[in-house]
Amino acid sequence: MTTSAARTRVGRWRPGMIRPMCPTPGAEVVRTRFAPSPSGHLHVGGARTALFNWAFAKHHGGVFMLRIEDTDQRRSSEAAGLAFLADLAWLGIDWDEGPEFEGRGGGSAGPYFQSQRLDLYAREIERLIAGGHAYRAFETPDELEAKRQAARTANVPYRYDRAALAVSDRDAATWLSEGRPHVVRLRVPDDREIVVQDQVLGEVRIPPGELDDFVIRKADGFPTYHFAVVVDDEAMGVTHVLRAQEHLYNTPRHVLLQDALGYRRPVYGHLPLIFNADGSKMSKRDRDRALRAAVRDRGVTGARSIPAELFRTWLSENERQLDLDSAVALAEELGVELPEINVDDFRRAGYLPGVLVNYLSLLGWSPGGDIEKFSMSFLVERFSLDRIGRSNARFDREKLKAFNLDAIQGMGSGSFEAALRGHAAAFHPAFLARLDDAGFRLFATANHERCRTLEEPFRLCQFLVIADDAIVYGADRAVRKALGADPETLVRAAHDALASAASWDAESIAAALALCAAQHAEGKLGKVAQPIRVAVTGTTVSPPIDVTLVMLGRASTLARLRRFLEHLPAITQQATA
RNA sequence: GGCCCCAUCGUCUAGUCAGGUCCAGGACACCAGGUUUUCAUCCUGGGAACAGGGGUUCGAAUCCCCUUGGGGUCACCA
Numbered sequence: 001m002t003t004s005a006a007r008t009r010v011g012r013w014r015p016g017m018i019r020p021m022c023p024t025p026g027a028e029v030v031r032t033r034f035a036p037s038p039s040g041h042l043h044v045g046g047a048r049t050a051l052f053n054w055a056f057a058k059h060h061g062g063v064f065m066l067r068i069e070d071t072d073q074r075r076s077s078e079a080a081g082l083a084f085l086a087d088l089a090w091l092g093i094d095w096d097e098g099p100e101f102e103g104r105g106g107g108s109a110g111p112y113f114q115s116q117r118l119d120l121y122a123r124e125i126e127r128l129i130a131g132g133h134a135y136r137a138f139e140t141p142d143e144l145e146a147k148r149q150a151a152r153t154a155n156v157p158y159r160y161d162r163a164a165l166a167v168s169d170r171d172a173a174t175w176l177s178e179g180r181p182h183v184v185r186l187r188v189p190d191d192r193e194i195v196v197q198d199q200v201l202g203e204v205r206i207p208p209g210e211l212d213d214f215v216i217r218k219a220d221g222f223p224t225y226h227f228a229v230v231v232d233d234e235a236m237g238v239t240h241v242l243r244a245q246e247h248l249y250n251t252p253r254h255v256l257l258q259d260a261l262g263y264r265r266p267v268y269g270h271l272p273l274i275f276n277a278d279g280s281k282m283s284k285r286d287r288d289r290a291l292r293a294a295v296r297d298r299g300v301t302g303a304r305s306i307p308a309e310l311f312r313t314w315l316s317e318n319e320r321q322l323d324l325d326s327a328v329a330l331a332e333e334l335g336v337e338l339p340e341i342n343v344d345d346f347r348r349a350g351y352l353p354g355v356l357v358n359y360l361s362l363l364g365w366s367p368g369g370d371i372e373k374f375s376m377s378f379l380v381e382r383f384s385l386d387r388i389g390r391s392n393a394r395f396d397r398e399k400l401k402a403f404n405l406d407a408i409q410g411m412g413s414g415s416f417e418a419a420l421r422g423h424a425a426a427f428h429p430a431f432l433a434r435l436d437d438a439g440f441r442l443f444a445t446a447n448h449e450r451c452r453t454l455e456e457p458f459r460l461c462q463f464l465v466i467a468d469d470a471i472v473y474g475a476d477r478a479v480r481k482a483l484g485a486d487p488e489t490l491v492r493a494a495h496d497a498l499a500s501a502a503s504w505d506a507e508s509i510a511a512a513l514a515l516c517a518a519q520h521a522e523g524k525l526g527k528v529a530q531p532i533r534v535a536v537t538g539t540t541v542s543p544p545i546d547v548t549l550v551m552l553g554r555a556s557t558l559a560r561l562r563r564f565l566e567h568l569p570a571i572t573q574q575a576t577a
Numbered sequence: 578g579g580c581c582c583c584a585u586c587g588u589c590u591a592g593u594c595a596g597g598u599c600c601a602g603g604a605c606a607c608c609a610g611g612u613u614u615u616c617a618u619c620c621u622g623g624g625a626a627c628a629g630g631g632g633u634u635c636g637a638a639u640c641c642c643c644u645u646g647g648g649g650u651c652a653c654c655a
Binding site: 035036037039069071072074075137140141144145148152155156157158159181182183201202204206207210212214215217218219220222224225226228229244245246247248249250270272273275277279359362363364366368369370371372373386389390391392393394395396398399400401402403405409447449450451452456460478482513517524525526527528529530533534539540541542543544545546 | 578579580581582583584587588589590591592594602603604605606613614615616617618619647648649650651652653654655
């Protein structure tokens with residue numbers, strides 16, 4: 001494969017030019033698709049691919065489809081499920097055709113599961129065989145592996161040797177009638193250069209002889225990915241294929257197949273890949289890797305949230321993955337932030353769907369100029385293939401977080417509260433049980449200006465859902481500093497002042513504490529607030545002290561202050577140790 | 578290793594296709610001050626890049642070539 005010397009982007013269109021696929025307006029409706037294999041939750045990389053296909057279709061008033069590529073019987077039997085449908089819906093990426101899900105999907109080009117389209121593939125394969133474009137091959141996987149091995153040893157590139165073509169018709173017929181397992185291979189012309197016009201990368205040329213006769217039907221009768229994709233894209237009228245660059249080398253195969261089958265050729269665009277901040281591949285194993293590192297780093301030997309047996313095997317077997325709930329629990333226990341890789345992880349971590357979409361669209365696309373914060377409708381309005389970048393991008397969680405903060409700060413108090421309530425219902429029901437409506441509203445206001453994610457308020461305010469007699473006091477330097485020289489006097493004074501406060505609201509509490517500060521701390525509120533904060537939360541961080549106490553309620557506050565005083569000798573000893 | 582793709586601050590990028598307005602703009606991160614009862618915010622300022630080498634041109638981040646570096650792919654996975 002070589003790139004043309006002048007990287008002419010033939011077919012790339014610019015404003016004012018006529019689009020190659022739309023010679024006259026309305027002549028052809030743009031149809032794009034996202035075609036994942038059923039593998040549980042949606043990966044951010046997949047989300048970006050889906051987003052671009054969606055945005056492109058919407059920009060042209062076209063149709064965005066979803067198709068499930070479940071032609072791997074082995075993998076599909078693992079019942080990974082279709083959780084990614086909910087992930088797409090959460091992001092606001094709605095599909096016009098595809099599997100039905102909460103009002104989305106349906107359509108006349110279905111079924112949208114490849115495992116239900118086997119008849120079509122069988123018909124098309126027979127057509128290829130009859131036309132001499134494809135042939136049966138009876139080698140076993142072991143035989144092929146031996147040939148590959150031999151090629152490796154000889155240090156030559158492996159290509160299928162077409163041994164099946166040397167088999168006599170009589171033998172082949174006999175084997176076929178015996179029911180001998182076989183695959184079907186495409187007969188790849190080896191005298192033809194293949195040229196692909198990629199809308200992102202430009203012209204890509206593949207010299208003759210680079211591709212071998214690849215398998216299009218497996219021994220189990222299922223089509224391979226290459227075959228199913230090509231047949232379905234034609235049958236479903238797909239006009240544009242946007243997919244990750246890892247598929248670039250598949251495109252010549254698909255072009256060959258289209259030619260052999262007499263199909264039209266969709267427009268292709270290959271998107272740059274997304275990597276972790278450290279340049280490693282984003283993988284679902286990242287989560288377990290981070291947890292193992294933390295466990296080893298701290299010399300932890302067990303976990304409350306995981307059975308000992310499981311913990312041991314998980315720790316020693318690097319391939320082993322914890323289920324999501326266990327991983328989250330362990331992370332909480334260790335105080336580790338889990339690396340997010342699936343869309344669902346980001347939701348759990350408290351990111352707004354619009355922010356994720358915004359950030360994701362910037363990975364490989366740009367509206368140009370200095371614009372980088374925008375809505376989905378802006379994306380639809382401005383999206384175009386000629387603004388897609390060609391080099392791989394790294395996922396920067398800090399920038400995402402900064403965007404999320406900005407979006408949260410920009411929300412009205414009502415919608416922020418609603419969003420926080422939704423997050424609580426999904427992930428922190430204990431807070432809804434603990435706080436009444438007014439309490440939750442206060443919780444929302446107290447956290448609105450200080451949180452970067454919807455998750456942070458719940459972490460910051462753990463003290464709300466811990467029993468009064470279960471507060472654990474920290475023993476670090478921050479706690480020591482917060483307690484100051486004489487916490488006993490201050491906390492005792494605060495207790496008495498708060499006990500006799502006229503009412504339990506922020507104003508009265510602030511007034512009572514200001515008085516304490518005036519009497520015992522030279523008027524410095526911080527000197528009073530910090531010991532109290534430690535006393536009622538166990539930590540040095542919480543919303544402003546008056547709000548913290550209002551949320552907690554008078555009874556809990558006083559009980560915690562008393563308990564703190566009882567435990568004070570042990571606490572100070574521990575903190576100075 | 579073969580084949581292919583890519584290359585602007587630490588990161589995402591604008592600028593590249595139509596060479597001059599770019600001693601390169603923005604954002605995140607970072608550093609230094611400031612505001613703040615903790616934390617997070619917030620405000621002000623700062624450092625920070627055209628991978629290297631050859632060409633073409635009056636002129637190159639922009640066009641060409643080479644080198645280097647990064648990535649993808651080489652399955653009866655998708």
